Amino acid sequence: xxxxxxxxxxxxxxxxxxxxxxxxxxxxxxxxxxxxxxxxxxxxxxxxxxxxxxxxxxxxxxxxxxxxxxxxxxxxxxxxxxxxxxxxxxxxxxxxxxxxxxxxxxxxxxxxxxxxxxxxxxxxxxxxxxxxxxxxxxxxxxxxxxxxxxxxxxxxxxxxxxxxxxxxxxxxxxxxxxxxxxxxxxxxxxxxxxxxxxxxxxxxxxxxxxxxxxxxxxxxxxxxxxxxxxxxxxxxxxxxxxxxxxxxxxxxxxxxxxxxxxxxxxxxxxxxxxxxxxxxxxxxxxxxxxxxxxxxxxxxxxxxxxxxxxxxxxxxxxxxxxxxxxxxxxxxxxxxxxxxxxxxxxxxxxxxxxxxxxxxxxxxxxxxxxxxxxxxxxxxxxxxxxxxxxxxxxxxxxxxxxxxxxxxxx
Amino acid sequence: xxxxxxxxxxxxxxxxxxxxxxxxxxxxxxxxxxxxxxxxxxxxxxxxxxxx
Ligand SMILES: Cc1cc2nc3c(=O)[nH]c(=O)nc-3n(C[C@H](O)[C@H](O)[C@H](O)COP(=O)(O)OP(=O)(O)OC[C@H]3O[C@@H](n4cnc5c(N)ncnc54)[C@H](O)[C@@H]3O)c2cc1C
Ligand code: SF4
Ligand code: SF4
Numbered sequence: 329x330x331x332x333x334x335x336x337x338x339x340x341x342x343x344x345x346x347x348x349x350x351x352x353x354x355x356x357x358x359x360x361x362x363x364x365x366x367x368x369x370x371x372x373x374x375x376x377x378x379x380x381x382x383x384x385x386x387x388x389x390x391x392x393x394x395x396x397x398x399x400x401x402x403x404x405x406x407x408x409x410x411x412x413x414x415x416x417x418x419x420x421x422x423x424x425x426x427x428x429x430x431x432x433x434x435x436x437x438x439x440x441x442x443x444x445x446x447x448x449x450x451x452x453x454x455x456x457x458x459x460x461x462x463x464x465x466x467x468x469x470x471x472x473x474x475x476x477x478x479x480x481x482x483x484x485x486x487x488x489x490x491x492x493x494x495x496x497x498x499x500x501x502x503x504x505x506x507x508x509x510x511x512x513x514x515x516x517x518x519x520x521x522x523x524x525x526x527x528x529x530x531x532x533x534x535x536x537x538x539x540x541x542x543x544x545x546x547x548x549x550x551x552x553x554x555x556x557x558x559x560x561x562x563x564x565x566x567x568x569x570x571x572x573x574x575x576x577x578x579x580x581x582x583x584x585x586x587x588x589x590x591x592x593x594x595x596x597x598x599x600x601x602x603x604x605x606x607x608x609x610x611x612x613x614x615x616x617x618x619x620x621x622x623x624x625x626x627x628x629x630x631x632x633x634x635x636x637x638x639x640x641x642x643x644x645x646x647x648x649x650x651x652x653x654x655x656x657x658x659x660x661x662x663x664x665x666x667x668x669x670x671x672x673x674x675x676x677x678x679x680x681x682x683x684x685x686x687x688x689x690x691x692x693x694x695x696x697x698x699x700x701x702x703x704x705x706x707x708x709x710x711x712x713x714x715x716x717x718x719x720x721x722x723x724x725x726x727x728x729x730x731x732x733x734x735x736x737x738x
Numbered sequence: 739x740x741x742x743x744x745x746x747x748x749x750x751x752x753x754x755x756x757x758x759x760x761x762x763x764x765x766x767x768x769x770x771x772x773x774x775x776x777x778x779x780x781x782x783x784x785x786x787x788x789x790x
Contacts (some may be wrong), residue, residue, distance in 0.1 A: 681747035
């Protein structure tokens with residue numbers, strides 16, 4: 329059996345690794361000169377920045393991605409962050425994420441415990457947003473800000489723009505898998521290890537290879553056209569999301585096209601900083617609920633010092649984009665950093681923003697429409713088709729799991 | 739070099755420009771260090787750069 333995979337992002341590579349391991353003859357076509365999509369290293373001034381990700385694996389060494397990497401035999405060392413996350417309070421004091429309930433008056437604290445336990449079991453079925461859901465039980469400024477900081481960091485959205493059930497699903501997964509970790513070598517080490525596995529299974533990776541068309545015969549995908557040349561296959565997997573993929577063939581399914589229209593990508597800004605001394609002092613998440621824009625920061629060099637030149641730290645902040653004025657959004661992020669670290673020595677390396685065709689998430693949380701398409705033997709993987717409740721690369725892995733199960737190789 | 743309105747400001751071109759000729763702040767702008775070598779064109783994930 330032959331499989332053609334469009335795109336070498338994490339979703340494409342995970343699928344290719346699974347399929348090649350199961351005996352498929354696999355070709356991965358990537359239009360860029362390098363592999364990994366938004367999960368690749370971007371060498372810059374001696375630092376290992378990234379094309380997208382903050383070098384973080386949300387559920388660390390025990391999550392869905394880690395599990396899949398070990399199944400396919402990809403050799404990646406993931407260092408779980410300790411502490412997992414801290415919160416910077418209004419008075420600039422830092423507390424452990426696990427202790428945030430202690431910030432509440434005792435009655436609210438007890439109520440939060442009960443409501444969270446209940447809601448994790450019985451998730452709200454309506455489309456109530458996480459902000460409204462929080463407000464329903466607690467009128468508390470700290471909790472609302474923390475909700476925004478959490479959703480901004482994890483989903484690049486404001487709490488008012490995410491369904492509560494999605495966030496609760498994410499919180500449930502945090503309890504189940506624990507969180508987060510940093511792969512040694514950065515996110516590029518993950519996609520690099522997958523590429524090695526695919527090659528050792530006999531698969532082929534082609535860079536500078538743009539898929540301009542999916543070949544369909546009798547409602548069935550039978551191959552792709554790459555830089556104008558037709559290549560036939562039994563199965564086509566696209567890593568470029570539903571909206572991009574349906575432009576590669578003549579899609580006539582109106583319901584599907586309508587559904588795609590409703591999918592909105594999420595926008596974000598990452599500020600990459602070189603610091604002469606640690607700004608936060610650990611590689612876990614540093615949530616910042618009391619800023620204008622920045623939702624959180626990490627400092628991955630505590631897990632892997634080689635991501636920066638000797639003696640330097642790589643610090644990255646993330647913020648959801650709130651207005652259409654991107655320059656103002658960036659300025660607000662930069663002022664947040666100035667206010668938070670007034671006496672530290674650091675330098676801005678690169679400001680990276682993401683939206684539309686190259687977003688933080690192709691399908692904003694709660695808007696996913698699954699992995700199938702109207703065409704048989706054509707599936708979508710990647711962050712435009714994540715598995716339920718899985719954030720970022722964990723969701724990408726759960727989506728890939730769904731697809732390989734459908735193909736019948738589990 | 740021309741950068742189209744599609745540019746999202748991801749900075750990928752800036753990192754791969756051999757002449758440090760691209761500044762990115764919400765979107766990419768080339769400065770006069772650019773020698774029009776064309777390297778950046780291939781590295782843009784959404785083909786926002788063209789060579790004229
Ligand atoms: C600022 C930012 C921070 C993030 N931080 C994190 C984080 O810390 N942890 C985390 O887990 N996630 C993070 N994410 C999200 C994570 O990067 C993405 O979810 C993940 O990389 C998406 O992978 P994907 O499989 O969808 O593929 P993509 O990365 O979208 O790759 C798709 C590939 O397909 C190629 N392609 C598309 N169309 C074609 C075609 N027609 N022909 C050939 N090739 C094609 C593209 O060039 C691309 O290389 C972050 C994202 C951003 C932007
Ligand atoms: S054409 Fe060459 S020199 Fe000019 S900005 Fe692009 S990569 Fe840099
Ligand atoms: S690589 Fe493309 S999208 Fe990214 S900043 Fe450069 S021109 Fe803009």
